[in-house]
Amino acid sequence: xxxxxxxxxxxxxxxxxLDRELxxxxxxxxxxxxxxxxxxxxxxxxxESLRTFVRDVCAEQMSPELKKKxxxxxxxx
Amino acid sequence: MSEVTPTEPRRLATxxxxxxxxxxxxxxxxDQVYRVARRLVGTRExxxxxxxxxxxxxxxSWQSYTPGTNLRAWLLRILTNLNIDRGRRKxxxxxxxxxxxxxxxLYNKLEEASREPxxxxxAVVERLSQDDVVTALSEVPHDFRDVVVLVDIGDFTYQDxxxxxxxxxxxxxxxxxxxRRILKSALAEQAVGGS
Numbered sequence: 001x002x003x004x005x006x007x008x009x010x011x012x013x014x015x016x017x018l019d020r021e022l023x024x025x026x027x028x029x030x031x032x033x034x035x036x037x038x039x040x041x042x043x044x045x046x047x048e049s050l051r052t053f054v055r056d057v058c059a060e061q062m063s064p065e066l067k068k069k070x071x072x073x074x075x076x077x
Numbered sequence: 078m079s080e081v082t083p084t085e086p087r088r089l090a091t092x093x094x095x096x097x098x099x100x101x102x103x104x105x106x107x108d109q110v111y112r113v114a115r116r117l118v119g120t121r122e123x124x125x126x127x128x129x130x131x132x133x134x135x136x137x138s139w140q141s142y143t144p145g146t147n148l149r150a151w152l153l154r155i156l157t158n159l160n161i162d163r164g165r166r167k168x169x170x171x172x173x174x175x176x177x178x179x180x181x182x183l184y185n186k187l188e189e190a191s192r193e194p195x196x197x198x199x200a201v202v203e204r205l206s207q208d209d210v211v212t213a214l215s216e217v218p219h220d221f222r223d224v225v226v227l228v229d230i231g232d233f234t235y236q237d238x239x240x241x242x243x244x245x246x247x248x249x250x251x252x253x254x255x256x257r258r259i260l261k262s263a264l265a266e267q268a269v270g271g272s
Contacts, residue, residue, distance in 0.1 A: 011180045015257060016250075019228065021235055046184045049199040051229060057207040058214065058230050062111040066125050070107055070132045074100045077093070 006033055010040045014047055099139045103132065106149050113231040114156055116214060117223060131156040147237065154241045157223060183261040190269040205268050213263035221256030224249055229257075 003009035010033045016022050017030045034041050107128070114131075115124040134155050135142075142151050187201050217225060227238040228249075235253070239246040 014180050015254065019235070043181045043184050045199060046201055047180070049202045050183070050205075053202045053205065054210055054214075055230055055232075057210045058116050059112050060115045060121075062108055062128075063125070066111070066128060067107065069125075069129055071104060073129065073132050073136055074104075075096060075136060077097075 007037060007040055010034065010037065011043075014040075014044065018047060018051060095144075096139055099142060099144075100136060102148055103135055103139075103152060106152060107132070109149055109231075110152050110156065113153060113226055116226045116230055117157070117160055119215060127156060127160055130159050134159070149231075150233065150237045150241055153227070153231065153233075154243075157241055178258060178262060180258070180261075182258070183265050186265040186269055205264060209264055209267040213260055213267055216263045217256050217259045221252050221259060224252040225256040225260060228253055 003012070010030060013022060013026065013030050017027065022030060034044055110131070111124065111128055114127050115121065118124050118127060131152060135152055142148065184201065187204055191201070191204075214222065214225070223242060224238055227233045227241060228235070233241065235246050235249045238253075239249045242249070244252075
């Protein structure tokens with residue numbers, strides 16, 4: 001992608017890295033950079049916890065009534 | 078006597094068993110499907126309607142599901158199609174205002190707003206509230222939000238999201254990229270005020 005600045009490249013790769021969508025070579029490169037760069041590592045920790053936080057707070061339970069309604073849609077035996 | 082061959086009852090029994098198995102498996106996934114449905118639409122009522130329509134359709138067309146493939150993705154494909162078809166979502170043209178912030182934008186913003194040096198990056202997240210996240214997500218335009226919700230909340234791969242939404246994987250990646258940045262801008266706005 002032609003990045004001169006390794007931190008800029010790391011920033012660009014951060015999301016696909018967290019999505020486990022980088023290939024092996026890219027992942028190894030990202031991990032090597034993260035191991036040696038405090039600036040990006042801090043931001044990586046933040047991004048990772050942001051993901052978990054967003055997922056957790058967005059998780060709304062289905063009501064028991066809806067569960068019953070869905071079960072009632074089954075084909076009668 | 079009837080023309081039914083001895084194999085016919087057996088075939089019907091097998092079909093009934095396959096259908097029961099399908100319905101049980103689909104219902105076991107309903108919590109996970111709901112979690113995604115709830116964030117694709119604005120209200121709990123809409124999500125509940127959408128779930129019922131989805132399951133009604135899934136139970137009707139269960140034979141078009143290929144056993145052994147991803148059932149959760151199959152259900153969500155029905156659900157997202159229904160959501161689009163019913164015109165519930167007024168399709169807003171994606172706003173193409175420039176969005177120059179990088180991926181580290183939200184962290185930088187929160188760190189800048191903190192009064193003390195940040196030593197624990199996980200704790201920075203706790204400055205956001207549940208309302209901040211839910212409100213910010215609802216502000217992401219639909220096309221982008223669908224992808225963000227499927228990948229970040231539904232934990233689908235890019236490939237699954239592409240199949241569910243019937244769009245190319247490259248489009249998933251670009252919408253995800255932009256959608257997450259819109260989300261982060263909105264979160265920054267919620268958490269620390271104007272950017």
